């Protein structure tokens with residue numbers, strides 16, 4: 068699928084807009100399947116409408132499940148006979164890779180950058196349009212990307228970052244490499260922060276979360292900056308519990324999203340090691356075991372969100388974990404609790420949840436792309452030529468979509 072949108076006439080932005088509208092129709096059609104979270108609902112509202120699917124998911128063996136969890140194409144193939152109208156997702160949740168121009172960096176340039184981060188930075192920098200003039204890096208961390216850009220293009224970079232420690236470390240790295248990249252400690256959400264963009268003409272951001280990249284897009288369009296290269300991330304990290312579409316098409320879409328819906332878009336993680344996957348499974352099983360317990364104790368058949376809990380708690384016993392979670396929720400626990408029973412319930416529910424998640428998994432990339440295209444269309448409305456594509460392989464990061472906008 069060719070993938071560019073020029074601003075101006077609607078015909079020119081037809082690619083992005085057409086794709087957005089098709090994704091929107093797909094997501095609306097299947098919303099009964101992707102909205103409810105199996106983790107929170109022991110029985111899903113769609114089960115009675117899709118009895119054959121429910122039975123087939125329940126009958127999946129562990130090895131079959133693992134194979135479907137890691138292969139989107141196989142997953143859509145497997146689900147399609149049970150879900151009429153799912154098939155188009157195969158074409159719709161894909162965008163082409165952006166053209167890349169790789170270049171060499173001096174020996175040792177990446178020495179202090181973790182391996183996968185360096186590969187992401189390298190790939191991102193290779194997809195940049197030619198930039199002339201100062202660059203603004205948004206939510207820069209240690210500004211690894213800024214230094215890669217400065218090294219490649221010789222342009223000065225101003226990098227904004229909240230964390231003073233990261234700023235200090237990043238500035239030390241810039242001095243060591245003698246690169247004109249300056250980190251400034253700055254809360255980009257604070258009033259007036261956009262003036263820190265100064266005289267920069269181009270903006271870049273690698274993995275800027277929800278409200279942070281919303282502010283970036285506003286800054287770029289208000290200041291009529293010449294270009295933006297953005298890889299958005301964590302669409303759910305927003306002050307508002309409801310999603311506010313960026314583009315007119317988004318506003319007209321009829322798709323109202325909650326923060327939890329947006330979370331689904333970033334649920335996919337890079338394949339963890341077997342040990343990390345087992346730890347995650349155990350955490351989920353224990354949380355679900357506690358969920359079964361709290362439903363019984365409260366006499367309320369509702370999910371009770373429990374805040375994040377330190378890893379060390381999961382190294383103890385299930386009973387201690389439940390005491391900790393109950394404490395957090397100010398829930399009194401009876402002295403005599405059948406811990407093995409609730410722990411087993413947790414593992415049973417974990418097995419079921421991972422199967423019932425599969426229909427959502429088939430649609431989460433489509434949702435992510437909808438969110439990205441909503442941002443891209445907003446930039447097109449503001450007069451930018453916009454391209455959307457992937458800047459790196461998914462195994463490096465599933466957040467591999469980039470919006471390239473040029474005035």
Ligand SMILES: C[S@@+](CC[C@H](N)C(=O)[O-])C[C@H]1O[C@@H](n2cnc3c(N)ncnc32)[C@H](O)[C@@H]1O
Pocket residue numbers: 184205206207208209227228229230233253254255256272273274275276279300
């Ligand atoms: C996901 S990290 C990405 C960092 C870097 N771009 C990278 O890819 O390595 C997001 C960064 O945003 C920073 N951040 C969070 N809130 C911020 C804010 N309000 N203002 C500026 N930076 C912020 C965090 O400290 C963190 O370094």
